[in-house]
Amino acid sequence: MLTIENLTVHYQVLGGAIEALTSVSLSATKGSTLALVGESGSGKSTVALAAMGLLPAEAKVISGRVLLERDDMLAMTPAARRALRGTRVSLVFQDPFSVLNPSLRIGEQVGETLVHHRGFSAAQAFARAVELLDEVGIVNPAAVARAYPHELSGGMRQRALIAGALAAEPELLILDEPTTALDVTIEAQILSLLERLRETRGLTMLFISHNLGVVRRIADEVAVLYAGEVVEQGRTQDVLRAPMHPYTKGLLAAIPRLGQKKTHLAAIPGRLPDLRSPPAGCRFQARCPFATPASAAPQTLLDLGERHVRCTNAAALRDAVWPAATPMPPDAARSAGETVVDVAGLSKSFTRSRGLLGALMPRLGRDELKAVDDVSLSIASGEVLGLVGESGSGKTTLGRTILRLIEPSAGTITIAGETVSGRPQRALVPMRRVAQIVFQNPDSSLNPRKTVRELLGRPIARFGLAPSGEIPSRINALLDLVRLPSHYAERYAHQMSGGEKQRVGIARALATNPRFIVCDEPVSALDVSVQAAIINLLADLRDRLGVAYLFISHDISVVAHLADKVAVMYRGKIVETGASDAIMNAPQHPYTRRLLDAVPRLDDGAD
Amino acid sequence: MPPEGSVFAPRKPLSPQLKAGLAITGAIILLGLLAPWIAPHPWDTISMRTRFLPPNATYWLGTDEYGRDVLSRLLMGTRLSLAMGVGATAFSLAIGVPIGLAAGYFRGWIDEALMRAADVLMALPPIMLGLLVLAVTPPALWKTALAVGFVYVPQIARLARSVTLSLANEDFIQAAKARAESTSYILFREILPNAWPPLIVEASLRVTYAILLGSALSFLGLGAQPPSSDWGLMISEARSFLDRAPWIAFAPGLAMCLLVIGINLLGDGARERLDPRLKARVKA
Numbered sequence: 062m063l064t065i066e067n068l069t070v071h072y073q074v075l076g077g078a079i080e081a082l083t084s085v086s087l088s089a090t091k092g093s094t095l096a097l098v099g100e101s102g103s104g105k106s107t108v109a110l111a112a113m114g115l116l117p118a119e120a121k122v123i124s125g126r127v128l129l130e131r132d133d134m135l136a137m138t139p140a141a142r143r144a145l146r147g148t149r150v151s152l153v154f155q156d157p158f159s160v161l162n163p164s165l166r167i168g169e170q171v172g173e174t175l176v177h178h179r180g181f182s183a184a185q186a187f188a189r190a191v192e193l194l195d196e197v198g199i200v201n202p203a204a205v206a207r208a209y210p211h212e213l214s215g216g217m218r219q220r221a222l223i224a225g226a227l228a229a230e231p232e233l234l235i236l237d238e239p240t241t242a243l244d245v246t247i248e249a250q251i252l253s254l255l256e257r258l259r260e261t262r263g264l265t266m267l268f269i270s271h272n273l274g275v276v277r278r279i280a281d282e283v284a285v286l287y288a289g290e291v292v293e294q295g296r297t298q299d300v301l302r303a304p305m306h307p308y309t310k311g312l313l314a315a316i317p318r319l320g321q322k323k324t325h326l327a328a329i330p331g332r333l334p335d336l337r338s339p340p341a342g343c344r345f346q347a348r349c350p351f352a353t354p355a356s357a358a359p360q361t362l363l364d365l366g367e368r369h370v371r372c373t374n375a376a377a378l379r380d381a382v383w384p385a386a387t388p389m390p391p392d393a394a395r396s397a398g399e400t401v402v403d404v405a406g407l408s409k410s411f412t413r414s415r416g417l418l419g420a421l422m423p424r425l426g427r428d429e430l431k432a433v434d435d436v437s438l439s440i441a442s443g444e445v446l447g448l449v450g451e452s453g454s455g456k457t458t459l460g461r462t463i464l465r466l467i468e469p470s471a472g473t474i475t476i477a478g479e480t481v482s483g484r485p486q487r488a489l490v491p492m493r494r495v496a497q498i499v500f501q502n503p504d505s506s507l508n509p510r511k512t513v514r515e516l517l518g519r520p521i522a523r524f525g526l527a528p529s530g531e532i533p534s535r536i537n538a539l540l541d542l543v544r545l546p547s548h549y550a551e552r553y554a555h556q557m558s559g560g561e562k563q564r565v566g567i568a569r570a571l572a573t574n575p576r577f578i579v580c581d582e583p584v585s586a587l588d589v590s591v592q593a594a595i596i597n598l599l600a601d602l603r604d605r606l607g608v609a610y611l612f613i614s615h616d617i618s619v620v621a622h623l624a625d626k627v628a629v630m631y632r633g634k635i636v637e638t639g640a641s642d643a644i645m646n647a648p649q650h651p652y653t654r655r656l657l658d659a660v661p662r663l664d665d666g667a668d
Numbered sequence: 669m670p671p672e673g674s675v676f677a678p679r680k681p682l683s684p685q686l687k688a689g690l691a692i693t694g695a696i697i698l699l700g701l702l703a704p705w706i707a708p709h710p711w712d713t714i715s716m717r718t719r720f721l722p723p724n725a726t727y728w729l730g731t732d733e734y735g736r737d738v739l740s741r742l743l744m745g746t747r748l749s750l751a752m753g754v755g756a757t758a759f760s761l762a763i764g765v766p767i768g769l770a771a772g773y774f775r776g777w778i779d780e781a782l783m784r785a786a787d788v789l790m791a792l793p794p795i796m797l798g799l800l801v802l803a804v805t806p807p808a809l810w811k812t813a814l815a816v817g818f819v820y821v822p823q824i825a826r827l828a829r830s831v832t833l834s835l836a837n838e839d840f841i842q843a844a845k846a847r848a849e850s851t852s853y854i855l856f857r858e859i860l861p862n863a864w865p866p867l868i869v870e871a872s873l874r875v876t877y878a879i880l881l882g883s884a885l886s887f888l889g890l891g892a893q894p895p896s897s898d899w900g901l902m903i904s905e906a907r908s909f910l911d912r913a914p915w916i917a918f919a920p921g922l923a924m925c926l927l928v929i930g931i932n933l934l935g936d937g938a939r940e941r942l943d944p945r946l947k948a949r950v951k952a
Contacts, residue, residue, distance in 0.1 A: 466846060486848075489848060493847050493848040494847075497846060497847075498842070498843065498846050500842070500843070505838045505840065506839035506840055506842075506843055508858055508861075508862070510861040511861075519847075523847050569843065
C-alpha cells in the first residue's frame with residue numbers, strides 16, 4: 062500500500078544542510094498499521110510530511126520514492142498530489158486545539174474535503190459530516206456538527222478531526238502523534254476508535270508516536286528512528302519484547318513501568334549527533350555502552366529473519382541488557398522526617414464574570430469554578446507526594462496555591478512550621494526561601510536574556526545566603542549537583558537542550574537550600590531518555606538533601622516510580638490518597654481504577 | 669544548539685542590512701557633526717545675486733530663494749533633524765515604556781485607565797496634539813521635540829504593554845515571584861530586557877516619524893524658526909518654488925529618505941542581533 066524507498070531529505074539552513082532523513086525505507090501492507098517511533102529530532106514527522114507530499118519549502122528531497130500503490134508522490138505534479146490528498150490519503154495532526162478553524166462549524170470542516178474533491182454541495186457535505194461524526198462515536202452528531210470547535214472537549218475535537226480525515230474515504234491514514242495532547246482515558250478511547258475503524262474500513266495506518274505503550278497497543282509493525290535513520294524494524298511485539306538495537310534497548314529501559322518499581326531508571330547519556338555533519342559510522346555510537354571498533358564503520362540495515370537492525374553487532378547483542386544507572390550514595394540514612402508541609406481544607410475558586418449581567422448583578426451573573434476544593438495533605442522531609450490527575454483537575458492550581466503564587470480562597474497552609482496562609486505577601490519572604498518550584502516547560506521558566514550564572518546567582522544574592530565573593534563557588538556546586546559541567550554557567554537558555562535547561566531549572570530551585578519543592582510536571586516536556594535522567598536526578602537529590610517534593614504529573618507510571626505517597630485529583634478534589642504501592646496495586650476509588658486501566662502498558666506483567 | 673563543549677558560539681559577522689544601516693546612519697551623523705567645518709559656504713548669508721541657481725560647480729546642490737547654498741544649509745540642518753528625532757523618541761520611550769510595563773503587568777483597572785487615556789491621545793491627529801502642546805508657549809526647538817515625543821507616547825506604551833502581556837505569563841515571572849522579588853525588579857530586570865528588541869525596532873521607526881512631524885510643526889511656525897535650516901522647514905519653504913527650483917526641496921527630501929532608510933535598517937539589524945531566541949532560530 063505505502064512504500065517508502067531510500068528516502069533522503071535535507072533541510073536547508075543557514076550555513077549548511079541538516080540531514081533530516083537518510084535512506085529511510087519503510088512499507089506498510091494494506092490493512093496494517095505501521096508505527097514510527099523516535100524522540101524529538103529523529104525525523105518521524107518529516108516522514109509523515111513526505112508521505113503526504115507536504116514537505117516545507119526549505120526541505121529538499123535528495124533521493125528516494127514515496128509510493129502509494131504504484132504512484133510516486135514525489136514525482137507527480139502538485140495538482141495530482143493535491144487530488145490524492147483529498148481522496149486516497151488523509152492526515153490527522155497532533156494538536157486538536159489548533160488544527161480546527163475556530164470560526165467554522167464542525168460539520169463544515171468535516172465535510173470540507175467533499176466539497177473540494179468530490180463535488181458535493183454544501184448541504185450534502187454537511188449531511189455526510191453528520192454521518193461521519195456518528196461513525197467516530199460522537200453522541201448526538203447532528204448537534205455537534207452545528208457546534209463551533211471551542212464548544213468541544215479535546216477528545217471530541219480529535220474525533221471530529223478523524224471524521225474529517227475519513228470524509229475523503231482514504232485508503233491510507235497518517236496519524237502524527239494523534240493522542241499526545243490528550244488525557245490517558247481519552248487516549249484509550251481514541252485508540253479503540255482507531256482499532257475499530259481499521260477493522261470496518263480496512264484502513265492502512267502510518268502511526269507516528271513517541272509513546273511505546275500506545276504503539277504496542279495499535280501497531281502491527283514498528284520502525285524505530287534515530288537521527289534520521291531507521292535503526293530497528295520488525296513486528297511490534299517482537300521489537301518491544303526483545304529489542305536488538307542498543308538504542309531500542311535503552312529507550313525501553315528508560316521508561317518507568319507500573320508494577321515494576323526500581324530504584325533507578327536506565328538513562329541514555331549524551332545527545333543526538335549534529336545532523337549538519339552526522340558521523341560516518343553508527344550514529345548512536347557516542348551514546349552506546351555496547352559500541353565496538355566496528356561501530357565506527359558505516360552501518361547497514363541487517364536482515365535478521367523477521368527483523369531489520371542497523372547494527373553490526375546486532376546478533377551478538379541479542380540478549381544484552383542495557384546497563385542500569387547507579388544511584389548516588391545518600392549522604393545520610395534516609396528516614397521519614399518531620400512534617401514539612403501541612404495543608405488543611407485548602408480551596409481556590411475562580412469566578413467568571415458573565416459580561417453585562419455580571420456587572421449589574423454580581424450574585425446572579427457569576428460562574429464559580431472550584432479549581433481546588435477542600436484539599437488536605439501533608440508531606441514529610443525526604444518524602445515525595447505524587448499528585449496525579451487529568452488536565453483541568455486542578456493539580457497545577459493546587460501546587461501554586463500552596464506556595465501562595467495563587468491566593469487561596471480558604472484553608473490553612475503550614476510550611477516548615479510557619480503559617481503561610483492568611484499573611485500578606487511581604488511576610489512570606491522566609492517561606493519563599495524554604496519552598497521552591499520547578500516548572501514544566503524549561504523554555505518558559507528560564508529568562509532567555511540571562512546566563513545560567515545570573516539565573517543561579519540571583520536567588521543566592523536575593524536571600525543573602527552567601528557573601529558575593531562566594532557566589533561563584535556556590536554556582537559551581539549547584540551545577541555539580543545537577544551534573545552539568547561548570548562552563549555551562551556562561552550559557553543562555555537557547556544554548557542548551559531541553560534536559561539541560563530542566564537541570565538548570567532544578568538547580569535554581571535548589572539554590573536557596575529549600576526544604577520543599579513543588580515539581581509541576583517537570584518531565585512531561587522531555588523525551589523519554591532525558592526524562593529518565595531527570596527522574597533519577599530528583600530521586601538522588603531527595604535522598605541526599607532530604608527535600609520534600611510535591612510531584613505533579615499526568616503520567617501515572619512516572620509518579621508510581623518516584624512517589625512514596627500518591628494523591629489522585631479529580632475535579633478539584635482529592636478522591637484517593639495513600640501509599641504509592643497500595644494505590645497502584647489496589648485502587649479503591651472508581652476514578653483511580655479508570656485512570657490506571659487507561660494507561661497503555663509495555664508488558665503484560667502488570668495487566 | 670551549539671556543538672558540545674563550546675562555551676560561546678563564535679561571534680556572528682554583522683548582517684548586510686546592519687552594515688548598510690550603520691554606514692548610512694553613521695555617515696549622516698558624521699556629516700552633521702562636522703558641518704561647520706566642511707560646509708562650503710556660510711549657511712545663512714543672503715545674497716540676492718545668487719538666487720535660484722541650479723546645481724553647479726560652485727553650489728553643488730544649487731541655491732534657494734535667498735541665494736543661500738542648499739548644501740551648506742542641508743549639512744547644518746542635519747544636527748537639528750537628528751536632535752529632534754532622537755530627543756523626541758527618547759522622551760516617548762522614557763514615558764511610554766514604564767506605562768506599558770505597568771499596564772501589561774498589573775492588568776485590571778490600572779490597565780484600563782492607562783490604555784483608555786492612550787486611546788484618547790491616539791484619537792487626536794498628531795499634528796493637532798502637537799499644536800495643543802505648543803500653542804500656549806513661545807516656540808523653541810526643544811519644546812517641539814518634547815511635544816512630538818509626547819504625541820508618540822501612546823504607541824510606545826501600547827507596544828510595551830502587548831509585549832509585557834505575553835511575557836507576564838511566562839514561568840520565569842512565577843519563578844521570580846517564588847523568590848519574593850519586588851515588582852520593580854520583575855518589571856525592569858525580568859520583563860524589560862525581553863521587551864527591548866521590538867521596542868528598539870519601533871523606536872527606530874519613531875525617530876523617523878518624529879523628524880517628519882517635527883518638520884511639519886516647524887512649517888507651521890511652532891518649531892524651528894527661520895532662518896534655521898531644519899530639513900522640514902527647508903522643504904516647506906521650498907514648496908512655493910517647486911516648479912521653478914525643485915532642487916531646493918529635493919535635497920532635504922532625499923536626505924530625509926536616506927536617514928529614514930538608514931535608521932530602519934539599523935533597527936531591524938539590531939533586533940536580529942539582540943534577540944537570542946531569534947538567533948537560536950536562525951542557527952537551528
